[in-house]
Amino acid sequence: MKIRFCGRSLLASLLISSTISFGSAGEATSQTAEGVKFGVLNDLTGSFADLGGQGSIVAAQMAIDDFGGEVLGKPIALVSADSQNKPDIASATARQWFDADGVDVILDPVPSSVALSIQELARDRKKIVIVASSGIADFTGKACSSTSFQWAYDTVVLASGTASTLVKEGLQDWYFVTADVAFGHSLSAETQKVVKANGGNILGEVRHPYFASDFSSFLLQAQGANPDIIALANSGADTTNAIKQAFEFGVVSDKLKVAAMLAFITDVKSVGLEQAQGLYLTESFYWDMDDETRAWSARFAEKMGGKMPSMAQAAIYSGVSHYLKAVKEVGSKDAVAVAEKMRELPVNDFMIKDGKLRKDGRIVRDFYLFQVKTPAESTGSWDLYKLVRKIPAEEIVPAVGATGCKDN
Numbered sequence: 001m002k003i004r005f006c007g008r009s010l011l012a013s014l015l016i017s018s019t020i021s022f023g024s025a026g027e028a029t030s031q032t033a034e035g036v037k038f039g040v041l042n043d044l045t046g047s048f049a050d051l052g053g054q055g056s057i058v059a060a061q062m063a064i065d066d067f068g069g070e071v072l073g074k075p076i077a078l079v080s081a082d083s084q085n086k087p088d089i090a091s092a093t094a095r096q097w098f099d100a101d102g103v104d105v106i107l108d109p110v111p112s113s114v115a116l117s118i119q120e121l122a123r124d125r126k127k128i129v130i131v132a133s134s135g136i137a138d139f140t141g142k143a144c145s146s147t148s149f150q151w152a153y154d155t156v157v158l159a160s161g162t163a164s165t166l167v168k169e170g171l172q173d174w175y176f177v178t179a180d181v182a183f184g185h186s187l188s189a190e191t192q193k194v195v196k197a198n199g200g201n202i203l204g205e206v207r208h209p210y211f212a213s214d215f216s217s218f219l220l221q222a223q224g225a226n227p228d229i230i231a232l233a234n235s236g237a238d239t240t241n242a243i244k245q246a247f248e249f250g251v252v253s254d255k256l257k258v259a260a261m262l263a264f265i266t267d268v269k270s271v272g273l274e275q276a277q278g279l280y281l282t283e284s285f286y287w288d289m290d291d292e293t294r295a296w297s298a299r300f301a302e303k304m305g306g307k308m309p310s311m312a313q314a315a316i317y318s319g320v321s322h323y324l325k326a327v328k329e330v331g332s333k334d335a336v337a338v339a340e341k342m343r344e345l346p347v348n349d350f351m352i353k354d355g356k357l358r359k360d361g362r363i364v365r366d367f368y369l370f371q372v373k374t375p376a377e378s379t380g381s382w383d384l385y386k387l388v389r390k391i392p393a394e395e396i397v398p399a400v401g402a403t404g405c406k407d408n
Contacts, residue, residue, distance in 0.1 A: 035074030036333060038064075038320065039103040041090055041118065042110045042133060044082040047211055047236035050266040052133040055313040056108045058303050063320035071327050079103065083110060087117040094118050098125045104333050105130060105323060108316055111235070112136035112183040119148050126335045130319035132312040135235075135262060136183045137190060137403055140361040144405035147339045149361045152284050152315035155183070156403065158262055159190035160396050161282030161369050165388070166229060166259060167198040175227040176205035177218045177242060179234035184210075187261050188233035203227050208238070215242045219251050229257045239263055240270050247275040264310040268372055268384050276384075279372040285311040285351050286370060286385050292350035308382040318351045360405035362398075367391045 040060055042052045057080050064076045079097070083090040090109060097103035098121060105128045109115040115134035122129045122145065129148040131139060137155045139148065174195050178188040184207070192202050203225045206218050219242065222230045230251065232242050239260050245251075246258045260267070260279055265286065268276045287297035287308045296317070300309045326341040327333060347355030347363060355365040370385040378384065 034102075035076055036071055036105070036324070036327060037077040037079065037101070037103045038105050038107055039094075039097045039101075040078070040080040040107045040316075041083050041093060041097075041114070042080075042108040043085055044080070046085050047238070048085070048110050048133055050270065051236070051264040051310045052108050052110055052312045052316075055300070055304055055307065055309060056132065056316045059300065059309065059313045059317040060107055060320050062299065062303070063317045063324070067321065067324045071324050072331065072333075076324070083114045085111055085114065087113045090114040091117045091121060094121050098122070098127055104128065104335070105320075107320065108132045108312065110134045111181075112139070112186075113181070115139060116143055116182075119143060119145055122148060128323065128335050128339060130316070130323065132315035132319065134183070136186050138182070138186065140358075141403035141405055144360045146359050146361075147335045149319065149339075149342070149357060149363070151319045151363060152311045153262075153282070153367075154362075155187040155190045155262075156398055157367055157396050158187065158282050159194045161367055161391050162259060162261060162280050163191045163194040163200075163231075164198050165280060165369055166257075167195055167200040171228040171257060172200045173203050173227045174200055174229050174231055175203045175222040175225045176231045176233050177215070177222055178205055178207045179210055179238055180207040181210050183235065184233050187235075188231075191231055191233060191261050208234070210238070211236075212238055213241060215245045216249060218242075219246050219249060223251050223256065227256065229259050232258065232260045233262075235262050236267075240267050243267075243271050243279075244275055264312065265308060265382075265384060266310050269382070273373060273375045273378055273384065276372045277374045280388070281370050281372070281385070282367055282391070283311045283370060284365070284367055285309075285314040286368065286387075287314075287382065288385070289368075289387075296350045306381075314351045318347065318349050321349060322347050358400060360400065360403070364393050364397050366393050367396050 040057050043049050044053050081093045106118055107130050109118040110133040112134045115131050119129055131150045132152045135154045139150050176188050178184045206221050208218050232239055252258055263281050287293055297308050326338045330337045330341045343357045352365050355363045368390055369388040371388050373386055
């Protein structure tokens with residue numbers, strides 16, 4: 001018999017205990033400890049909870065169940081904790097998991113400051129980290145590790161996919177509203193490189209506090225520079241609040257557009273099509289791409305009260321499945337050997353076709369440029385995107401060594 005939770009009960013149960021095993025009932029605790037153990041360490045209650053959160057836990061459990069619930073003759077366990085978006089709290093949890101609780105893989109650490117701190121711990125302890133919600137380029141750049149992987153996106157591919165298209169469409173003059181944290185700085189810097197490389201101009205930038213609620217002064221300052229486009233280099237609730245307020249304050253017009261350099265389908269759903277229509281987004285996954293994505297997403301939605309998955313949640317399923325395949329091939333949980341096998345095996349599932357992992361932690365794979373539909377174009381509650389074009393891997397993924405990784 002499998003232990004299963006759904007909806008709010010799953011989240012509540014995981015918050016109550018960080019040692020719940022999702023293996024077969026009746027297995028001894030000592031035996032469970034010898035099997036593979038995953039730990040989801042993400043934002044369960046804050047700004048990033050919708051795009052990852054409980055959905056990432058559900059996606060990980062789906063992957064475990066689909067694999068059969070065990071590997072190498074031992075049950076697979078899944079635990080979770082709330083990072084609270086604080087590196088010190090997340091690091092303390094990760095140390096406990098790695099050093100005392102037998103966790104082999106940490107999944108979905110967020111935000112980027114948390115992901116980088118967890119990566120350092122994992123490097124020292126030769127453990128594996130699979131990132132999905134966090135996108136700072138340093139994760140596969142100067143902070144790279146051969147046992148850490150960035151599965152969904154990063155600031156480099158976001159900038160390349162979205163900014164190059166908008167500049168080529170004639171939006172030449174850019175002004176940035178940027179979150180004053182490392183991720184925001186990275187997203188802004190990478191986007192500015194792409195804008196300049198395509199002949200565009202940077203008119204200025206204003207930085208806002210992390211988790212801001214009032215964007216009026218920042219948006220009006222940006223509007224006053226008379227740009228063609230205001231680029232939001234932020235994430236989570238900062239992005240959705242900025243988009244909503246840009247609409248409310250009349251900043252958006254035929255002559256001035258707003259671009260969210262990072263937005264998830266959950267963000268677009270939160271904002272609504274009336275205000276989000278026309279936005280361009282670069283993503284690695286959308287639920288309505290083909291029969292495979294629709295089938296998996298329908299299963300996910302059934303467990304999540306009708307919510308469709310974000311690219312981060314789909315990436316957690318993909319990453320967990322690929323890791324387990326590698327463990328089975330290697331015949332052990334040794335992180336160095338398993339990571340090498342993960343790079344040897346092609347990544348093929350509903351999300352990624354013929355993907356290839358590099359030693360810097362990147363996946364060489366295609367991405368997609370979408371545009372948010374108008375209300376008139378949408379035929380359903382989650383019918384939010386239309387595909388502009390598939391972006392080939394060779395066009396969007398930087399060359400080995402191009403981002404500063406020394407471990408190639």
